[in-house]
Amino acid sequence: MSKYNLPLFDFDRLKTISIHERGGKVKVQNFARAYQPSSGVKGLIDSLPAILAGDDFRSLLRLIQEARAKGKPVLWGIGGHVIKCGLAPVLIQLMQQGYAHGFLMNGSTSIHDFEIAIAGSTSEDVEAALPGGQFGVAEETGREWNAAIKAGVAAGQGLGEALGCHLQKLARPEFASSSLLHAAWVAGVPVTVHLAIGTDTPHMHPAADAAALGEATHRDFRLACRLVTMLNEGGVYLNVGSAVILPEVFLKAVSVVRNLGYPLANFTTAVFDFLQHYRPRANVMQRPHAQSGGRGFYFTGHHELMIPLLAAALLETDGG
Numbered sequence: 641m642s643k644y645n646l647p648l649f650d651f652d653r654l655k656t657i658s659i660h661e662r663g664g665k666v667k668v669q670n671f672a673r674a675y676q677p678s679s680g681v682k683g684l685i686d687s688l689p690a691i692l693a694g695d696d697f698r699s700l701l702r703l704i705q706e707a708r709a710k711g712k713p714v715l716w717g718i719g720g721h722v723i724k725c726g727l728a729p730v731l732i733q734l735m736q737q738g739y740a741h742g743f744l745m746n747g748s749t750s751i752h753d754f755e756i757a758i759a760g761s762t763s764e765d766v767e768a769a770l771p772g773g774q775f776g777v778a779e780e781t782g783r784e785w786n787a788a789i790k791a792g793v794a795a796g797q798g799l800g801e802a803l804g805c806h807l808q809k810l811a812r813p814e815f816a817s818s819s820l821l822h823a824a825w826v827a828g829v830p831v832t833v834h835l836a837i838g839t840d841t842p843h844m845h846p847a848a849d850a851a852a853l854g855e856a857t858h859r860d861f862r863l864a865c866r867l868v869t870m871l872n873e874g875g876v877y878l879n880v881g882s883a884v885i886l887p888e889v890f891l892k893a894v895s896v897v898r899n900l901g902y903p904l905a906n907f908t909t910a911v912f913d914f915l916q917h918y919r920p921r922a923n924v925m926q927r928p929h930a931q932s933g934g935r936g937f938y939f940t941g942h943h944e945l946m947i948p949l950l951a952a953a954l955l956e957t958d959g960g
Contacts, residue, residue, distance in 0.1 A: 646686030646849035662694065666691060680707040681949075695840070696937050699954055703908045704739065704876050711740035712874040712907075715867055716925075717890060720748030724763050725944040726751060728820040730951045735829055739954055740831045740868045743800070746885040747840035750803055750821065750833045754785055757811040759820035775841075782845025784810055790852045798863055800824075800831030830867060832860035835891045861889065868893040869905040879924045880912045880941055887923035894928045906933040912939050912946050 670690040676683055685701070688694035707714055715730065734740045745753075755762035758780060769775040784806065792802020804825025807816070816822045824831045835857040837843055837850065868890070871877060879886055897904050909928060911920040916938065925936035939946060 717744040717886040723752040786847040798859035799833040883917040887919040891923040910937040
């Protein structure tokens with residue numbers, strides 16, 4: 641016998657309704673279709689369920705393709721892990737096919753790509769190097785990355801352009817085709833690099849010039865603001881693998897652009913990352929669209945899977 645002195649609730653008079661009257665948000669017509677062998681990437685995309693991320697992924701594909709068709713830019717903000725996962729060739733192909741019109745990088749992105757161009761490898765073993773104080777002290781990286789920036793500032797270049805220009809002389813021929821900085825400079829596609837002083841290994845090198853770093857990255861912020869003006873009415877901004885720096889840069893660029901009277905509405909943003917983070921969700925997916933239309937997306941998954949899938953879907957579904 642229960643020790644609780646409370647009668648159980650009586651459900652006898654509960655009012656029910658028919659399942660047909662109730663309806664449901666999930667319908668069988670929205671289900672995935674079994675994949676048909678040999679139907680290719682387009683067949684795979686078409687087979688995805690029209691539910692949640694499956695529907696969102698197809699919507700993003702359509703919006704990116706519409707942006708290209710209307711001559712609106714597709715801008716990519718990329719974190720260092722994207723380059724470390726070996727995705728520069730994928731981004732270079734998208735650039736060559738008209739699906740990338742500018743790249744925003746944080747400092748680590750530029751360093752990993754720079755090292756790929758000059759040595760064909762990057763991403764040191766931090767745990768092994770840190771105890772002896774040897775983490776982040778690669779001579780060629782620190783010397784040449786900083787030399788590029790000082791020369792670039794003297795020539796009126798921002799940080800991204802300066803690195804790309806320097807790599808035209810420094811990149812090893814066998815590795816140059818795997819460098820996004822190198823390829824973008826050749827193609828004349830803008831690259832901006834946004835630093836937080838003290839977060840990147842070349843800032844430790846004796847050749848680091850704080851004034852040059854600040855000048856170069858501020859020029860790139862101003863250039864990024866110019867790129868953001870072009871998103872109005874149909875452009876696309878993708879934040880891939882940056883949890884803090886680039887979402888903050890993008891939000892400030894949006895504010896600057898609107899403050900100076902440029903129209904900025906009805907564009908698309910999307911975040912790709914293997915974790916859900918506050919700043920990308922707020923600063924890229926949500927806040928830029930407040931009272932201005934457009935749409936934001938968030939896709940969670942490993943870069944080395946999601947970005948090749950996105951690229952293949954874009955190229956195959958439009959016949960590119």
